[in-house]
Amino acid sequence: MTALALESVSKTFPSGTVAVDALDLSVSDGEVMVLLGPSGCGKSTILRMVAGLEDPTDGLIRFDGEIANRWSPRERRVAMAFQDFALYPHMSVRGNLGFPLKLARQSPETVSERVADLAAALGVADTLERRPGQLSGGQKQRVAMGRAIIREPRVFLLDEPLSNLDSALRQGLRAEISSLVRSIGVTTIYVTHDQTEALTMADRVAILRDGRIEQLSTPHGAYRAPESLFVAAFLGTPRMNLLWATVYAYLDDRLLLDLGHQHVALPWSDPRVRDLVRYHGEQVIVGLRAEAVTPVGADHAGALRGIVRYAEHLGHETIAYLDVGGMAAGLDELTGTGHEAVMPVESSLRRWWRSRRDGPAEQAPDPEPVAEADPGRHEQQVAEFALRLPPYAAPKVGEIVAMHADLSQLHVFDRNGRRINTRGALSR
Numbered sequence: 001m002t003a004l005a006l007e008s009v010s011k012t013f014p015s016g017t018v019a020v021d022a023l024d025l026s027v028s029d030g031e032v033m034v035l036l037g038p039s040g041c042g043k044s045t046i047l048r049m050v051a052g053l054e055d056p057t058d059g060l061i062r063f064d065g066e067i068a069n070r071w072s073p074r075e076r077r078v079a080m081a082f083q084d085f086a087l088y089p090h091m092s093v094r095g096n097l098g099f100p101l102k103l104a105r106q107s108p109e110t111v112s113e114r115v116a117d118l119a120a121a122l123g124v125a126d127t128l129e130r131r132p133g134q135l136s137g138g139q140k141q142r143v144a145m146g147r148a149i150i151r152e153p154r155v156f157l158l159d160e161p162l163s164n165l166d167s168a169l170r171q172g173l174r175a176e177i178s179s180l181v182r183s184i185g186v187t188t189i190y191v192t193h194d195q196t197e198a199l200t201m202a203d204r205v206a207i208l209r210d211g212r213i214e215q216l217s218t219p220h221g222a223y224r225a226p227e228s229l230f231v232a233a234f235l236g237t238p239r240m241n242l243l244w245a246t247v248y249a250y251l252d253d254r255l256l257l258d259l260g261h262q263h264v265a266l267p268w269s270d271p272r273v274r275d276l277v278r279y280h281g282e283q284v285i286v287g288l289r290a291e292a293v294t295p296v297g298a299d300h301a302g303a304l305r306g307i308v309r310y311a312e313h314l315g316h317e318t319i320a321y322l323d324v325g326g327m328a329a330g331l332d333e334l335t336g337t338g339h340e341a342v343m344p345v346e347s348s349l350r351r352w353w354r355s356r357r358d359g360p361a362e363q364a365p366d367p368e369p370v371a372e373a374d375p376g377r378h379e380q381q382v383a384e385f386a387l388r389l390p391p392y393a394a395p396k397v398g399e400i401v402a403m404h405a406d407l408s409q410l411h412v413f414d415r416n417g418r419r420i421n422t423r424g425a426l427s428r
């Protein structure tokens with residue numbers, strides 16, 4: 001059953017900023033919905049409109065099917081918790097937890113019983129007589145969450161609750177919040193710009209950009225089949241390798257995605273080819289996550305090759321960044337409004353790559369100097385292609401590495417950043 005629905009909800013501030021733009025979102029009873037997106041994409045504004053702290057300029061907000069636009073925050077029965085999780089410093093944990101019930105004029109017996117139950121569920125039963133100043137950061141957070149939910153809200157709203165904590169505490173509390181809201185079955189909207197929180201906590205995640213939903217799906221669905229370049233680039237560490245490619249369809253043979261100096265070939269039997277063939281001769285963007293590529297021997301047929309530029313040792317793995325002679329396709333190059341993305345411009349590094357690969361004798365003449373750049377047109381960068389290696393692998397700078405790409409994990413986007421390969425191995 002739908003607990004909360006936003007129907008074509010917009011919010012334009014008097015300054016003219018469109019914070020939320022015709023948003024449709026419904027959250028099921030007991031569901032944990034995560035709103036994920038970069039700063040300024042409208043996450044907090046959505047939460048504030050649900051809470052009744054901000055009026056939508058347009059659209060409907062429904063609780064359990066009933067239009068709630070005119071309901072006061074109190075009538076909506078939502079609980080909201082923010083980053084700072086402020087507690088009353090002069091009150092004990094018991095006082096803090098019980099305060100909302102006292103305000104609601106519950107009997108002392110009910111207050112005492114509910115506080116004891118909730119404190120046990122939160123693992124703070126032995127701190128009930130302490131003041132907030134005598135609690136650890138994690139305990140404070142749990143008490144503040146408890147205070148927010150003790151009145152059994154219809155919807156629990158959390159706005160970046162972990163952003164002020166160190167990473168160890170964040171990890172622990174992430175799991176705790178997740179299990180707590182599920183064990184009490186409260187419908188939850190959780191706002192974050194942290195993709196790990198979103199991927200680990202959400203039943204469904206709404207990925208937002210400029211007040212609109214780019215993708216609404218399970219975390220797995222968004223990671224595995226991003227519908228846009230924005231989602232592809234936003235989810236995953238290291239960031240998905242995204243490169244410009246030209247499509248060449250050889251009708252009797254196969255489809256090539258030409259990266260500039262090497263290509264990826266899809267057999268004609270691959271169902272994605274049917275979507276890609278109409279882009280023959282055009283530029284698209286291909287995406288391969290680091291985990292879709294594995295190092296292989298130099299003579300491996302069809303291997304991609306890259307020159308090691310640098311490596312990052314992360315303890316549990318090493319990420320090597322390679323120059324594969326392709327041009328990086330990033331979000332900077334996309335306006336998102338239907339304009340064409342800028343075309344690649346040859347860089348000195350790319351020339352260097354070519355000379356490494358072809359040898360000086362075959363080196364092409366330097367390209368014509370690029371005319372003065374158009375406004376808004378930026379020189380494209382040679383792609384840094386991320387490859388996962390075992391811990392403390394020591395690839396040498398300048399070494400050529402051969403890689404096998406698992407093409408079932410290949411993503412293709414058009415110049416406006418929309419996914420092209422909607423069928424085939426990656427469709428859900």
Ligand SMILES: Nc1ncnc2c1ncn2[C@@H]1O[C@H](COP(=O)(O)OP(=O)(O)OP(=O)(O)O)[C@@H](O)[C@H]1O
Nearest residue numbers: 013015017019038039040041042043044045046193
């Ligand atoms: N009261 C306001 N008046 C004018 N503009 C506002 C107001 N509140 C928010 N905005 C603007 O609306 C847009 C969305 O803001 P919002 O706070 O919802 O984003 P957010 O995704 O929560 O960002 P963050 O992660 O940084 O908190 C931003 O451009 C912001 O500057």
